[in-house]
Amino acid sequence: xxxxxxxxxxxxxxxxxxxxxxxxxxxIRDGADxxxxxxxxxxxxxxxxxxxxxxxxxxxxRESERAVRRVxxxxxxxxxxxxxxxxxxxxxxxxxKSATPG
Amino acid sequence: MASRRKQILIVDDSALVLDMMRAALDAAGYxxxxxxxxxQLEEHRQRHRPDLVLMDVQMPEAFGDDVxxxxxxxxxxxxxxxLLSTLDEGELRRRAADAEIDGFISKQMGAEAIVSxxxxxIGASGERG
Numbered sequence: 001x002x003x004x005x006x007x008x009x010x011x012x013x014x015x016x017x018x019x020x021x022x023x024x025x026x027x028i029r030d031g032a033d034x035x036x037x038x039x040x041x042x043x044x045x046x047x048x049x050x051x052x053x054x055x056x057x058x059x060x061x062r063e064s065e066r067a068v069r070r071v072x073x074x075x076x077x078x079x080x081x082x083x084x085x086x087x088x089x090x091x092x093x094x095x096x097k098s099a100t101p102g
Numbered sequence: 103m104a105s106r107r108k109q110i111l112i113v114d115d116s117a118l119v120l121d122m123m124r125a126a127l128d129a130a131g132y133x134x135x136x137x138x139x140x141x142q143l144e145e146h147r148q149r150h151r152p153d154l155v156l157m158d159v160q161m162p163e164a165f166g167d168d169v170x171x172x173x174x175x176x177x178x179x180x181x182x183x184x185l186l187s188t189l190d191e192g193e194l195r196r197r198a199a200d201a202e203i204d205g206f207i208s209k210q211m212g213a214e215a216i217v218s219x220x221x222x223x224i225g226a227s228g229e230r231g
Contacts, residue, residue: 050208
């Protein structure tokens with residue numbers, strides 16, 4: 001039963017998380033002072049992943065959130081690297097689309 | 103006399119969390135009310151008498167434990183109130199104790215274990231008087 005529910009909501013989770021990570025990455029690249037906004041997005045990803053039983057994704061998101069909230073923050077390049085790793089992990093949750101022949 | 107399904111009110115700013123928990127708890131036989139913000143929480147509070155309230159902590163408008171503390175202190179909700187969050191258990195325990203509410207459930211358990219925990223707290227649905 002839970003597996004059915006998870007399968008139903010997985011595409012929505014992946015789409016939402018990608019959107020949040022894209023927004024966070026853009027804020028960092030633009031040099032915006034947006035630590036609280038980025039942390040909030042990471043917190044939401046962690047919560048949604050936890051509910052879905054995606055423990056590794058949740059753990060990665062929580063770790064990045066903690067780094068962002070830490071006093072003194074985190075170096076932008078390190079944070080972008082962490083977000084990229086998280087993005088790759090989330091992308092791996094959905095099977096790649098097969099190439100269209102021809 | 104037919105028994106009524108027990109009712110759970112979930113407050114969370116993530117629509118995905120609300121929809122997934124509603125699906126999981128509904129499948130377990132519970133009626134589920136969801137509130138995406140404090141306005142919806144207030145509407146449900148005035149119209150319903152849930153058997154359990156699950157409250158997220160970090161929301162845009164307020165901290166859930168602060169909201170829960172006010173509801174409990176003003177006796178506006180008689181049902182057990184539990185924090186439902188991905189924060190570490192130590193912090194959740196402290197926040198629940200400071201707010202003088204009934205406890206906490208970690209989102210880190212996943213939906214299935216959360217449903218089991220709900221069943222421990224209020225019993226299986228269909229047992230309401």
